[in-house]
Structures are given as structure tokens and as C-alpha cells.
Amino acid sequence: RAWFSCHFFRAVLLVSRMDNPGAASSRPQITHVIFDLDGLLLDTESLYTLCTQKILDRYGKTYDWPLKTRVMGRKPLDAAGFIVDALELPISAEEFHTELYSLLGELFPDAEMMPGGKALIKHFHTCGIPLAVATSSATSSYELKVSKKMDTFSCFGHTVCSDDPDVKHGKPAPDIYFVAASRFASIPKSNTNVLVFEDAPNGVAAAKAAGMTCVMVPDRRTDPEKCKQADKVLSSLELLDLTEWGLPPLK
Numbered sequence: 001r002a003w004f005s006c007h008f009f010r011a012v013l014l015v016s017r018m019d020n021p022g023a024a025s026s027r028p029q030i031t032h033v034i035f036d037l038d039g040l041l042l043d044t045e046s047l048y049t050l051c052t053q054k055i056l057d058r059y060g061k062t063y064d065w066p067l068k069t070r071v072m073g074r075k076p077l078d079a080a081g082f083i084v085d086a087l088e089l090p091i092s093a094e095e096f097h098t099e100l101y102s103l104l105g106e107l108f109p110d111a112e113m114m115p116g117g118k119a120l121i122k123h124f125h126t127c128g129i130p131l132a133v134a135t136s137s138a139t140s141s142y143e144l145k146v147s148k149k150m151d152t153f154s155c156f157g158h159t160v161c162s163d164d165p166d167v168k169h170g171k172p173a174p175d176i177y178f179v180a181a182s183r184f185a186s187i188p189k190s191n192t193n194v195l196v197f198e199d200a201p202n203g204v205a206a207a208k209a210a211g212m213t214c215v216m217v218p219d220r221r222t223d224p225e226k227c228k229q230a231d232k233v234l235s236s237l238e239l240l241d242l243t244e245w246g247l248p249p250l251k
Contacts, residue, residue, distance in 0.1 A: 006127030006248040027231075028192040028213055030245045033124055034180050035156075037135035039072065039199040040217060040237075041117040042145055044108065051103040052083065055096065061087045065221050073136050073202030075162040075170035076101070101141065108144035114217075116237030118152050123242075123250050125155035133159040134180040134196075136171055136203075158183050172205035177212060195245060197237070201226040215240065 039045040045068075052063045067086055071079045080100065081093035089096065124131055133153075135142055139161045146153040153159075160167065160180045167175045181187070181194055188194050191211035198204045199217050207214040208229050216230035217237055227233045234240060242249050 027245055028190075030129075030195040030213065030247055031193045032130045032132075032181070032184055032188045032195070034132045034134050034177065034194060034196045034207075034212070035117075035121070036073075036196070036198045036200070036203050037133055037137060037142065037145070039114075039219065040197055041114055041121075041133075042111045043114055044111045044145060045072070045199075045219070047104060047107045047111060048100075051100055051107070054103060055099055056087065056089075059087070059089055061089070069201065069219075069222060069226070072200035073171035073206070075136055076138055076141070078170055079136075104141070105144060108141060109147050111145055113149065113152070114237065116240070119250060120237055120240065121152055121155050123248075127248050129247070130184045130186060131156045132180045132184065134176045135159065136162045136176075138163045157185060171200075172202040172209065174206050174210035177207055177210035181210070181212075198230070201229075204230045213245075 035041055037044075038048070049063060049068065056063055063083070067083070070086075071082055074082060077093060077097050080097035083089070084091065084093050084096050121131065133142075133156050137145065142159060142161050158180070160176055160183065162170055162176070164176075164179060166179045169175045177191075177194075177196065181191060192213060194212045196203075196207035196212045196214045197217065198207055198214055199219065201218075201222065204214050204216050204227070214230050215232045215234060216227055217234050218227055220235070232244075
């Protein structure tokens with residue numbers, strides 16, 4: 001019944017647009033959806049902050065928000081190098097990365113879902129909308145993060161991680177979104193038909209550079225100026241109006 005309702009809604013919407021072209025939404029028709037992971041679906045950003053600060057305490061340094069927002073979305077080793085350079089730490093990026101992920105590995109499996117994420121994923125899956133994850137996490141970290149949540153993450157057709165050999169450059173470069181779109185079983189007619197959900201400015205920049213449509217759910221501390229590139233900015237996934245994108249509403 002849920003499947004029928006989803007497809008009936010989309011059929012009615014299509015007929016409505018054909019009959020009333022002047023009233024058609026300026027939004028592109030969405031056919032595929034890609035989600036970021038950290039800070040968007042899973043509350044892992046607080047874990048990154050906690051463990052990073054634990055390392056920095058030894059050097060009398062602070063992992064403040066301005067620095068964190070420049071790090072979010074980068075590949076893990078790139079992020080480690082950025083922190084080491086920015087704070088002039090007397091260790092290598094590799095040493096920082098190794099210690100950080102040793103601490104994080106114990107915490108990742110118990111990371112909580114962000115509000116609205118699970119319901120949205122299940123709804124898209126029920127409606128037959130192709131889903132993917134495009135995450136700056138390495139494969140090993142991704143597997144730890146979702147290990148206790150496979151009832152939700154099994155809804156995704158595929159996942160692209162930062163250590164994928166086809167992802168040459170991390171966010172804000174568009175590589176990961178190009179790769180994610182190319183691996184759908186049914187390839188999108190246009191990248192504008194792909195709706196991306198992101199939380200970080202680097203991720204939004206990557207999605208837009210790939211020519212995709214992007215909804216941003218930023219941390220409340222994010223500078224509004226860094227959110228302007230997104231097509232829509234929300235304080236929570238729970239506030240998303242799917243009909244605005246030509247998608248069946250949540251029941």
C-alpha cells in the first residue's frame with residue numbers, strides 16, 4: 001500500500017505539471033538521492049571533536065569551531081594533516097591520524113542516528129527511490145559506524161567512501177558525488193535530478209560542483225554565509241517538505 005501511494009503521488013504530480021506548465025515548480029524533478037553520513041545521518045561529529053581535543057590537550061591546543069568547520073568533509077588523512085599544520089603540532093599527520101582513529105574506533109558503533117534520518121531513509125526506500133551514501137569516512141570507519149544499524153543502512157543501494165580508488169580528491173572537490181551517481185543501477189538523466197543531503201560547507205560545495213541539488217542541515221554554529229550555496233537550508237531533517245521536491249510526503 002505504501003509503495004502504491006508513493007507512485008500514485010508521483011504520477012499525479014507529473015500529470016499536474018503537464019496540464020499546468022506555468023504552475024510547475026522551479027525545483028528539478030528528483031529521481032535519485034545521496035546522503036552524507038557524519039553529522040547528517042549519524043551524530044559522530046561530537047565524537048570527532050571529543051577525541052581530537054583529547055589529543056590536542058597534550059599540546060595545549062584547542063579544536064575550536066572555526067577550525068573544525070574547515071576540516072569537516074575532508075578525507076581522514078587530509079583532515080589530520082590540516083589540523084597538524086594549522087596548529088603547528090610536533091607530530092606527523094600519520095601519527096595524529098593513527099591515534100585519533102584508535103580512540104574513535106571504540107565509539108563509532110554506538111553513534112546515534114540524527115533526528116529524522118531513519119524515517120526519511122525508510123520512506124525513500126519504500127517509494128523505490130534509488131539511494132546512496134557518499135561519505136568522507138574510510139571504509140573501515142563506515143563499517144564500524146553502521147554495524148549496529150543495518151536495518152536502516154541496508155536500504156542504500158551502494159556506498160562510496162573516501163578511500164574508494166575512484167575518488168581522487170576529497171570534498172569540496174566533486175569526485176565522490178560523480179562516482180556515487182555513476183554507480184546507481186539506473187543512471188540519473190541529469191545530475192540536477194539528484195538530491196544530496198549534506199551538513200558541512202565542504203560537502204555542499206562538492207555537491208554543487210557536481211551539478212546536483214543540495215539540501216543542507218548545518219550545525220547551528222555554522223556561519224550563515226557558508227550555507228548560501230545550498231538550495232535549501234534546514235535545522236533538522238524532520239522539517240523537510242518532500243513535496244517541494246516533487247517527492248511523496250512522509251506519512
